[in-house]
Amino acid sequence: MTINAENLGKLKYFAGLEPGQLSNMTLLFTEKAFVKGQTIIAEDDVNEQVHFVSSGVVKIFKTSSEGKEQIIKLVRPGESFNDIPVFNQGPCPYSAQALGNAVIYRIDRKDLLPMMKSNWTVTANALAAVAEQSRLLLQLVEDLSFKNVTGRVAKILLQHSVPGPEGAPRLTQYEMAAMAGTAREVVGRSLKALEDGGAIRLEGHRMVIVDKEYLKQLAGLN
Amino acid sequence: MTIKPVFDETKCDGCGLCVTVCRCGALEMQNDVVKIIEVAHCGWCMDCELVCATGALQCPFEIVTLDT
Numbered sequence: 001m002t003i004n005a006e007n008l009g010k011l012k013y014f015a016g017l018e019p020g021q022l023s024n025m026t027l028l029f030t031e032k033a034f035v036k037g038q039t040i041i042a043e044d045d046v047n048e049q050v051h052f053v054s055s056g057v058v059k060i061f062k063t064s065s066e067g068k069e070q071i072i073k074l075v076r077p078g079e080s081f082n083d084i085p086v087f088n089q090g091p092c093p094y095s096a097q098a099l100g101n102a103v104i105y106r107i108d109r110k111d112l113l114p115m116m117k118s119n120w121t122v123t124a125n126a127l128a129a130v131a132e133q134s135r136l137l138l139q140l141v142e143d144l145s146f147k148n149v150t151g152r153v154a155k156i157l158l159q160h161s162v163p164g165p166e167g168a169p170r171l172t173q174y175e176m177a178a179m180a181g182t183a184r185e186v187v188g189r190s191l192k193a194l195e196d197g198g199a200i201r202l203e204g205h206r207m208v209i210v211d212k213e214y215l216k217q218l219a220g221l222n
Numbered sequence: 223m224t225i226k227p228v229f230d231e232t233k234c235d236g237c238g239l240c241v242t243v244c245r246c247g248a249l250e251m252q253n254d255v256v257k258i259i260e261v262a263h264c265g266w267c268m269d270c271e272l273v274c275a276t277g278a279l280q281c282p283f284e285i286v287t288l289d290t
Contacts, residue, residue, distance in 0.1 A: 036242070036243070056239070056242055057239050057242070057243060057273045074273060076239070076273075076275065077237075077239075099242075099243045099269060099272075099273060100239065100241075100242030100243035100244075100273075101242055102242075157285055160285050161285040161287045162285070162286060162287070163286065163287050170282030170283060170284055171282055171283055171285060172280045172281060172282045173271070173283075174271070174277065174280070175282075184272070202266075202283075204264075204266045205225045205266050205281065205282070205283055205284060206283065206284045206286060207283040207284065207285045207286070208286055208287075208288055209285065209286065209287040209288060210288055212287060
């Protein structure tokens with residue numbers, strides 16, 4: 001895959017531009033392929049390039065000092081990451097890893113800013129992309145700070161469990177998230193916390209409730 | 223037969239992201255359509271569900287209690 005006007009036009013930053021405008025920009029971008037699991041940017045790296053996913057999926061996440069991972073978002077084709085250090089300058093506040101094989105386009109701050117100065121469409125698109133990311137982060141802050149998601153997830157597990165080992169109703173993490181009024185990423189974190197705390201055990205597609213009393217306590221049912 | 227993710231072909235937009243992230247080879251793209259194939263062991267990593275924007279792929283859990 002090469003960087004051409006058609007591929008650039010699929011990126012949110014450059015939506016609505018004329019083919020001629022896009023063609024003139026192609027030389028400002030570099031392309032790099034990453035393999036599944038490869039780190040693209042590590043947290044605190046200094047990198048002044050906006051990255052665009054041309055193909056594949058990139059996981060954006062933070063890691064705690066204990067090694068716990070919180071997924072911030074998945075970046076899909078057409079979307080961008082590492083915008084914050086480019087506009088705000090400073091180290092990257094998160095890590096980015098290719099979830100599968102991915103092709104990334106990159107543009108330097110020194111090339112992007114003049115482009116934004118001369119082209120309002122690019123500026124408006126960039127603002128919209130960054131604003132969308134801010135909205136998502138605020139939602140995540142709300143979920144992690146104000147909602148007792150682990151308690152809600154504990155209650156959902158109790159409500160939907162049956163004595164093992166067979167015949168239980170099946171529930172996805174998305175469905176649990178919808179029930180708990182939160183994002184799937186937050187449910188994933190709660191399930192990991194419950195597993196680490198010995199309340200549940202994950203055995204492939206089976207979730208075994210090991211400590212029912214503890215779950216009841218978390219759910220406020222005691 | 224190993225348990226595999228649940229696939230709803232009517233919701234699939236053929237983006238193929240699930241195939242690129244699948245760790246066990248259970249997903250293949252055949253003529254622009256995702257197919258679930260038999261593998262020895264799906265580790266239920268749920269990456270396919272995570273990247274699927276349309277909800278075509280689902281990895282549901284059976285929730286069971288250990289009542290002894």
